[in-house]
Amino acid sequence: MALKWTRRGILKILGLMGATSFTLGAYNYMKAESKILLPEPSKDGEMSVERAIAGRRSVRRFESAFISLNQLSQLLWAAQGITDSRGFRGAPSAGALYPLELFILAGKVEGLKEGVYHYDAEGCSLELRREGDLRLEMASASTLNQMWIKDAPIILVICAIYERTVSKYGLRGERYVHMEAGHVGENIYLQAESLGLACTVVGAFLDDEVRRILDVSEETAPLYLIPIGMPS
Numbered sequence: 022m023a024l025k026w027t028r029r030g031i032l033k034i035l036g037l038m039g040a041t042s043f044t045l046g047a048y049n050y051m052k053a054e055s056k057i058l059l060p061e062p063s064k065d066g067e068m069s070v071e072r073a074i075a076g077r078r079s080v081r082r083f084e085s086a087f088i089s090l091n092q093l094s095q096l097l098w099a100a101q102g103i104t105d106s107r108g109f110r111g112a113p114s115a116g117a118l119y120p121l122e123l124f125i126l127a128g129k130v131e132g133l134k135e136g137v138y139h140y141d142a143e144g145c146s147l148e149l150r151r152e153g154d155l156r157l158e159m160a161s162a163s164t165l166n167q168m169w170i171k172d173a174p175i176i177l178v179i180c181a182i183y184e185r186t187v188s189k190y191g192l193r194g195e196r197y198v199h200m201e202a203g204h205v206g207e208n209i210y211l212q213a214e215s216l217g218l219a220c221t222v223v224g225a226f227l228d229d230e231v232r233r234i235l236d237v238s239e240e241t242a243p244l245y246l247i248p249i250g251m252p253s
C-alpha cells in the first residue's frame with residue numbers, strides 16, 4: 022500500500038523502521054515485539070448476506086466453547102479489514118479517515134493467550150497490550166449490571182479517536198464517527214451470524230473504566246463493547 026505523507030503515514034513509516042514503541046498522542050498502540058500475525062480471512066462464506074440479515078439477533082448467553090483464531094481474524098476483517106489496494110476498508114468512513122480502533126479482550130481463543138490486544142488492520146495482526154483474562158473486569162465496567170458480558174469468549178471493543186475526523190469536518194465529524202461505529206457493528210453482527218457465532222452491541226458502560234482496562238488515554242473514546250461467542 023502507498024504510504025501517504027499524513028500523520029497515519031508517518032506512523033506507518035515509523036512502524037516499518039522497526040520502532041517497538043512510540044508515542045504520538047493517543048496513537049501509541051504499537052508494541053511490535055508482541056505482534057501476532059492473523060490467519061488470512063476468507064472472502065467467500067457459506068451464508069448469503071440475506072440469510073445473515075434475517076438470522077441476526079442480539080444474543081446474551083454463550084457456550085463456554087473456545088472460538089478459533091480463524092474466526093477472530095474473520096470478525097476483525099469484517100469490522101475494519103482493508104479490502105482495497107488504496108487502503109479502503111469493508112466499512113465506509115467519512116473522508117476515508119478511519120477514526121475507529123478495535124481492541125479485543127481474549128478469554129477463550131484457541132492458540133491465543135488471554136489478554137488485551139489491539140487490532141492492526143494494516144499489518145493484519147494483533148498487538149498484545151496486557152496479559153490476563155480481563156473479561157470479568159470489563160463486565161464490571163458495564164452499567165445496568167450486565168454481568169453476562171464476562172461469559173463471552175471474546176469482548177471486542179470499538180473505540181474512536183474523534184480528532185482524526187473532527188480535524189477535517191469540525192464538530193459534525195463526531196456524528197460521522199458514531200455512524201461509522203454503527204456500520205462496523207452491523208458488519209460484526211453479520212459476520213458472526215455467518216460463522217455460527219452471535220453477539221450483542223453494548224453501549225451502557227463507564228468510559229473511564231473501559232479506558233483503564235484497555236490502557237488507553239483520554240483521546241481514545243470507547244463506543245461499543247461487543248461480547249461475541251457461540252450462542253447457547
Ligand SMILES: Cc1cc2nc3c(=O)[nH]c(=O)nc-3n(C[C@H](O)[C@H](O)[C@H](O)COP(=O)(O)O)c2cc1C
Binds near residue numbers: 077
Ligand atoms: C446503540 C445501541 C446500544 C445498545 N446497548 C445495549 C446494551 O447496553 N445492552 C444490551 O444488552 N443490548 C444493547 N443493545 C442491543 C439492543 O438491545 C438490541 O439491538 C435490541 O434489543 C433489538 O434486538 P436485536 O438486535 O436482536 O434485533 C444496544 C443496541 C444499540 C443499537
